[in-house]
Amino acid sequence: MAISSRLSLRALSVAIASLSAGLSLPASASMGNLGTTYGVMPVDVATAQSLSMFNDQVSATYYNPAYLTKDERGELTVGVLHAEQELRSANPNANGDVLSNSPSQHVLIGMKTNLGSLTRFKHPIYLGFIAGVEKYGKEMLAFDSQTTESGQFLQYGREPLFLNIGGATPIWRGISAGASVRVTLDATANLEAVSTLGGETTRERLAVNAEPSLKTILGTSIDLGSTFCPQSDCFFQGWETAFTYRTKSSASTTVNSNIIVTQTIPDPGLSLAVSTIDSFQPETFGFGAQYKGDSWRVGGSIEQQNWSGLEEQFAGDTIKDQGSVAPGDRIQFDDILIPRVGAEYALNKNFSLRAGLAYEESPLKSTRNPEINYLDTDKIVVGLGLSATYDRTRLLAYPVRLDIGYQYQQLQERDFTLVDFDGNETSVTADGDVHVVSGSVTLKF
Secondary structure, three states, rough: OHHHHHHHHHHHHOOOOOOOOOOOOOOOOOOHHHHHHHOOOOHHHHHOOOOOOHOOOOHHHHHHHHHHOOOOOEEEEEEEEEEEEEEEEEEEOHHHHEEEEEEEEEEEEEEEOOOOHHHOOOOOOOEEEEEEEEEHOEEEOOOOOOOOOOOOEEOOOOEEEEEEEEEEEEEEEOOOEEEEEEEEEEEEEEEEEEEEEOEEEEEEEEEEEEEEEHHHEEEEEEEEEHHOOOOOOOOOOEEEEEEEOOOOOEEEEEEEEEEOOOEEEEEEEEEEEEEEEEEEOOOEEEEEEEEOOOOOOEEEEEEEEEEEEHHHHHHHHOOOOOOOHHHHHHHOEEEEEEEEEEEEOOOOOOEEEEEEEEEEOOOOOOOOOOOOOOEOOEEEEEEEEEEEEEHHHHHHHHOOEEOOOOOOEEEEEEEEEOOOOOOOOEEEEEEEEEEEEEEEEEEEO
């Protein structure tokens, strides 16, 4: 029995090591993503996503595809995002409180254009996409899924690939509708090898496939003034509303290995299968409203995020295996509401200031989840940003826009009980601070 157990662990180590070499460097798994955790573009970061449903930049493909119609011009945007985080866990058995301080670093590119000229009807049809890659473009398929004795935060790992593509069109008197798809990858690896007891392998065969998974995002926006009183002024002038829906999505990785151990495990060998998820995004319903004055606007949104669906995802995860845990101890999640408010003020025709505030309740209901030991807290999110428009371009037909956004997230203190692999319990207090800086350059055409 001891030999069999040792061989199983060695074979699994060979499989995971080979897969990691074939894909990329490991990154901490995350049950969040760039769009939900920080914000895609500087405007989203600076307003704590409160005005994201009314952002006419390419990030609309994620937050509200219908708002792609707001600006008739095409757009090319390039941006970067850097997040510094200090996630703490006050643990009496640890040498320090800092549990994680790995930064998140994204490079982003997006484009929007009007495809209406392709048809005989000349009706505007806008197409947009946005892509983000971790570590400034160096990681696309990295992953790391684990159980831990010291605790791990739920939402602050890295997400290597962020990809959205969608379209929108105006329908009638200030009403627009749009749809997009969020692209995630389901990676599958099959490993076959012959190994000695010493771990030396021969006749290795590794096959890796990554299939895209498409998840729907729907959005609609309504300019109430144009809809109800297009020919005259009325109470509705300046008001806009938006509704959005995002289906749940996640990335997954499956490893199937078959190991033959010389003189110990003959053909067909020892079969091992590992299946795990990361980068989960909950089903989300959103409603937003804003009022625009001559040189300012204020608005807000409220989101319902249905995190309870993550419990079903964990049921089929062989690493975060909840089937072996007593029903009363299995990890639990709540559906949550997130309120956000924000404002923007144009100092003049070239400079604009914006700010936002949000309160995000933790979706993690259970404070004791054996072996996984996830930590997550309520957080207060504050953002501030600046836009600068340079209109004296000698070569370009339209002005160049520069955006910068800063965001601070304060993770509130929350008590948890860690359970190690021997069943011993430790009380800890989790909290943290996150600083995010984002910048972008936008060209119109």
